[in-house]
Amino acid sequence: MERVAAMIKERLKTLVAEAAGRAHDSGELPSSQMPPVSIEEPKADAHGDLSTNFALVAASLQKMPPRKIAERVIENLRDSDQLVEKTEIAGPGFINFFVKPKAWHPVLHQIHQAGDRYGAANFGRGRKVQVEFVSANPTGPLHVGHGRGAAVGDSVGNILAFCGFDVEKEYYINDSGRQIRTLGRSVFLRYTEVFGRKVDFPAECYQGEYIRELALRIKSEQGDQLLHQPEEDAIGYCARLAAGEILVGIRNDLRRFGVAFDVWFSEQSLYDTGTVDNVIKDFQRRGSVYERDGALWFGTSAFGDEKDRVVVRNNGLTTYFASDIAYHQDKYARGFDRVIDVWGADHHGYIERVTAAVEASGYRRDQFHVILVQLVNLLRGGEPVAMSTRAGEFVTLRDVVEEVGTDAARFIFLSRHYGSPLDFDLELAKQKSNDNPVYYVQYVHARICSIIRKASGSAAAEVLYDEAAVARLIETEEIQLLKTLSRFPETVQSSAENLEPHRITFYLMNLASEFHAYYNKHRVLADDPVLSCGRLYLVEAVRRVIENGLNLLGVSAPEKM
């Protein structure tokens, strides 16, 4: 099905190109060289529905003033299907098109036919894409920053899937290495404390209260048994148990936050299967890895990194980077064309080296993409909430979801470009007013459901298509809504191309605003049954687009509020 907005643009493009050709044939334009025609949407309504800068771009080729070129193009327009109401030349030489209202009407039928697929596309052509996000170490509960990463990653995945990519969402569990040992040690020390042993709790250990809770839990299950084992065994036991428990908590928190991963991938498994060793050996054979000062180095600088990086330290232990190389190789080996990693902004120093590893493994640079999500500043009533990771005092994602709800949290996380720092105000987030954009958008959905209930007795009632009724939609606000609705597919597309979910958020706020304005000015259920029928059809289309958009963000579309 051809999109209405795209169709109109294409048509105008052709009209302009043909007109320019005719003008040249008749000698009105000297050069046969014509620039490509681009059709844009002006931001000011006074500049028409669509416009082209053709005359401006053609000026240097034609060696003529732009306004003169514009005149000759307009004179040669042959608008055979009566699409255009009016054209004008404006400013330095823009050609503005005012499209007939009826040109936008077909979008309604399209929306009703496409249903929950309206806005979807297939330019992904089934290519496999992996989105990896959150991937927090299982050494403590998720905090607010992880929530932002979760919302962004989940939504990017949804959007790409909507555009025809075969998407898999993955969580990488850093369940190996020193931080897990530190976790075990932290729990074990608290455990010994429970039995009255005086310990000097080290600063590098995890300070949070949850460590004590885990220790108590081990006591209730194992009594004092661990005190009688070799300390290494006891620490190992604590580490496994704690990481397992924390991971269960993380899964629960994410589920409650509406995030479902297809794959939970264990870092330890890369060691257990020998994948990390094999990768290092393989690169050694190929000369990408070399020895210096007793350590093994990966030659990332050959691929644009500022220096080479260590993969095996001189004490024989592998670095985090080593398993990262193996992990990313494994991703491509699983058949993904594209790999997208969502990282916290503090990891940006890693982009170059992982990209280098990807390239050294024989994949293209553009098959790997990192979304760097900036930090979240948590506020309460405008005042910063004190968060000290060192003291283990921070507001967890669970706390936030319990206080403000999943919908509000997700919407706010996606209400800003991921590259700019986000102020998250708890008071504002749970406020049920127009200050809170999520309710502003959801309210539209609930309102429309209410209208439809009123019209037919049930929200699920079928709203029927009637050509004569749709033709009655000619109010300014109605045409505006039609134009905005027809723009949804391209919004989704640019959102997918740029991996920017916030474009959907802004689109929805704008659509909501236009609907509220319409609602306040015109009655949907009017005395005239034909008009009512047309308006119901329009309003149901708005509802559908709000629902589809909110779905992509992972936010619910309530029928009542």
Add this chain to the structure above:
RNA sequence: GCGCCUGUAGCUCAGUUGGAUAGAGCAACGGACUUCUAAUCCGUAGGUCGCAGGUUCAAAUCCUGCCAGGCGUACCA
């Protein structure tokens, strides 16, 4: 020092990949509920797009150099 991100209205942020007079929301002020949900709407006011150059018909957007803030720059994870 080097690298990345950010700098737009009092505040929080958009800005259609280079377009016309730079837009929303909040806060301020003034209005609108006997009518489909007032969690709403309408109006007013608010700007040297960090600064300085450059590229061109056209720059918030691209290039260069400064300024400010954040982050990074480990044989840490």
